[in-house]
Amino acid sequence: MTERVALGIDVGGTNVKVAFVKEDGTVIAQGSIPTDPARGPERFSLEVAEYAKALAQKNDIVWDSVTGAGVGLAAFMDVDKGWVEESVNLHWYNVPIGDLLSNALGKSVRMDNDANVAALGEVWLGAGRDARTALCVTLGTGVGGGIVIDGRIHRGVSTMAGEIGHIQVKNDGELCNCGHHGCLETLSSATALVRHAKEAGLVGQSEELTAKEVFDLAADGNEIAQVAVADMIHWLSLGLSIGANLLNPDVIIIAGGVVGAGDALIEPLRAAFARDALVRVSRSCTIVPATLGSQAGVLGAARLVFQ
Amino acid sequence: MTERVALGIDVGGTNVKVAFVKEDGTVIAQGSIPTDPARGPERFSLEVAEYAKALAQKNDIVWDSVTGAGVGLAAFMDVDKGWVEESVNLHWYNVPIGDLLSNALGKSVRMDNDANVAALGEVWLGAGRDARTALCVTLGTGVGGGIVIDGRIHRGVSTMAGEIGHIQVKNDGELCNCGHHGCLETLSSATALVRHAKEAGLVGQSEELTAKEVFDLAADGNEIAQVAVADMIHWLSLGLSIGANLLNPDVIIIAGGVVGAGDALIEPLRAAFARDALVRVSRSCTIVPATLGSQAGVLGAARLVFQ
Numbered sequence: 034m035t036e037r038v039a040l041g042i043d044v045g046g047t048n049v050k051v052a053f054v055k056e057d058g059t060v061i062a063q064g065s066i067p068t069d070p071a072r073g074p075e076r077f078s079l080e081v082a083e084y085a086k087a088l089a090q091k092n093d094i095v096w097d098s099v100t101g102a103g104v105g106l107a108a109f110m111d112v113d114k115g116w117v118e119e120s121v122n123l124h125w126y127n128v129p130i131g132d133l134l135s136n137a138l139g140k141s142v143r144m145d146n147d148a149n150v151a152a153l154g155e156v157w158l159g160a161g162r163d164a165r166t167a168l169c170v171t172l173g174t175g176v177g178g179g180i181v182i183d184g185r186i187h188r189g190v191s192t193m194a195g196e197i198g199h200i201q202v203k204n205d206g207e208l209c210n211c212g213h214h215g216c217l218e219t220l221s222s223a224t225a226l227v228r229h230a231k232e233a234g235l236v237g238q239s240e241e242l243t244a245k246e247v248f249d250l251a252a253d254g255n256e257i258a259q260v261a262v263a264d265m266i267h268w269l270s271l272g273l274s275i276g277a278n279l280l281n282p283d284v285i286i287i288a289g290g291v292v293g294a295g296d297a298l299i300e301p302l303r304a305a306f307a308r309d310a311l312v313r314v315s316r317s318c319t320i321v322p323a324t325l326g327s328q329a330g331v332l333g334a335a336r337l338v339f340q
Numbered sequence: 341m342t343e344r345v346a347l348g349i350d351v352g353g354t355n356v357k358v359a360f361v362k363e364d365g366t367v368i369a370q371g372s373i374p375t376d377p378a379r380g381p382e383r384f385s386l387e388v389a390e391y392a393k394a395l396a397q398k399n400d401i402v403w404d405s406v407t408g409a410g411v412g413l414a415a416f417m418d419v420d421k422g423w424v425e426e427s428v429n430l431h432w433y434n435v436p437i438g439d440l441l442s443n444a445l446g447k448s449v450r451m452d453n454d455a456n457v458a459a460l461g462e463v464w465l466g467a468g469r470d471a472r473t474a475l476c477v478t479l480g481t482g483v484g485g486g487i488v489i490d491g492r493i494h495r496g497v498s499t500m501a502g503e504i505g506h507i508q509v510k511n512d513g514e515l516c517n518c519g520h521h522g523c524l525e526t527l528s529s530a531t532a533l534v535r536h537a538k539e540a541g542l543v544g545q546s547e548e549l550t551a552k553e554v555f556d557l558a559a560d561g562n563e564i565a566q567v568a569v570a571d572m573i574h575w576l577s578l579g580l581s582i583g584a585n586l587l588n589p590d591v592i593i594i595a596g597g598v599v600g601a602g603d604a605l606i607e608p609l610r611a612a613f614a615r616d617a618l619v620r621v622s623r624s625c626t627i628v629p630a631t632l633g634s635q636a637g638v639l640g641a642a643r644l645v646f647q
Contacts, residue, residue: 189588281496
């Protein structure tokens with residue numbers, strides 16, 4: 034019997050990552066091309082398909098052995114219809130990207146949003162292996178979330194499940210991009226950490242202060258950075274405890290560049306979470322850093338094919 | 341082929357409800373006996389089994405046609421082991437109630453906590469029929485919650501999922517029984533509504549002011565009652581929006597005696613929820629009152645057998 038191979042496609046704002054992945058998680062080929070959404074979704078689909086086919090040929094992957102393709106992208110979408118309703122990054126509105134890619138590839142296509150496929154990737158091959166209920170939270174420009182239950186993404190009815198970035202944790206807090214106040218995203222994203230540290234007077238080494246740098250300065254004894262980090266972790270723990278009291282996960286995976294801070298993030302977060310969540314919830318839940326980095330999306334996208 | 345019949349057992353603080361239910365949801369016999377946990381779990385199990393067998397006989401239900409039993413009770417438990425770890429109501433600690441009941445009945449037994457079986461009952465036969473993702477919130481002495489995804493209870497890893505009563509919605513709020521501050525339970529339970537109304541000076545007709553009475557007084561123009569009701573709905577909406585942004589349910593079911601207030605509760609709650617939740621979450625979600633009342637638990641318990 035021929036081994037099944039999935040094509041994973043992770044459409045980011047800058048690059049489209051492509052990987053051929055076996056059912057056991059082995060990556061047999063991967064690469065990327067620049068994202069150029071301005072040329073329109075039809076052209077985009079043809080270019081991705083052309084690149085994927087060339088990549089397969091170069092790596093002796095028989096195209097007929099490719100079971101299907103999974104696609105992750107930052108968008109509001111109708112997963113069942115394969116329809117992108119709105120992708121601010123890609124400037125796509127009401128685009129039947131599932132059908133376009135399926136026609137271009139000659140394969141069936143499954144899709145999901147970027148936070149969900151990243152969560153699925155981490156549960157499949159990364160920090161959440163064997164998790165029964167996993168909550169994956171990505172700290173970046175915003176705070177993204179994905180829920181994986183028994184190895185499958187919990188999407189909810191309109192692929193909006195896991196939006197932990199937009200739960201209110203601070204009453205009468207800052208206005209969020211979503212139009213609400215006090216969202217976790219306004220307090221615990223990498224962007225928020227940097228903004229709050231700057232507002233408090235922190236000056237970095239380089240022009241662009243990064244979240245990782247705020248952590249480093251805090252470790253070096255900078256009090257402004259320490260306060261900003263403590264505040265970010267305080268609200269993150271509250272948000273995670275809310276998510277955990279609702280979902281009772283065995284694993285919470287923290288992803289995003291700020292994970293580079295290592296124990297300086299994870300240890301105080303675990304301590305705060307043990308205080309904030311219900312005892313029976315916190316004691317059956319481990320908070321772990323993501324391990325797949327920027328590979329989580331493309332691997333999770335491939336995993337969609339095997340579900 | 342003989343039709344399958346499930347035995348549902350709902351162990352409340354006052355009564356044990358028992359029902360024989362067909363796979364299509366038809367109740368073919370039901371009754372109840374007083375709960376007497378003081379006599380110990382072995383005696384309790386034998387008495388419940390004796391009562392169930394007599395009830396079956398009286399209603400011409402062939403005992404061999406009973407596929408199994410489902411049990412709901414207010415407890416922390418290990419569902420897989422059939423073990424009650426702690427039930428404050430019943431004064432049971434580390435009791436293998438699953439095995440005890442199974443031996444007494446001569447049937448396999450499945451169990452879950454009261455909030456979960458009530459949610460399952462409402463999704464099976466009540467307000468949440470055909471829901472893909474349902475969040476059921478019971479407003480009583482506390483605030484209980486249950487999550488049903490694709491017709492099955494989402495328990496999480498230690499049967500704690502759905503604890504929406506213990507998510508913090510008010511920063512630095514009142515101390516809750518769970519040891520944390522500002523839990524939804526301290527703001528939106530029936531008990532909290534009554535307590536807050538009394539603290540604000542509301543006096544009821546009878547000795548014991550009920551939540552329903554606070555709603556009635558608000559409808560009659562009593563300003564203290566109106567403020568208390570508005571405050572309760574404000575926090576409830578915030579809690580539901582947090583739950584909905586995480587779970588993206590198609591249905592939120594509100595249960596408990598306070599549902600008797602009807603539109604005076606549901607209409608302003610829907611309006612607040614439409615403001616508080618993400619647009620794509622609120623527009624794909626309906627808030628509905630529970631329809632099964634105190635029957636939800638025993639029906640949901642029976643449903644466990646067919647899963």
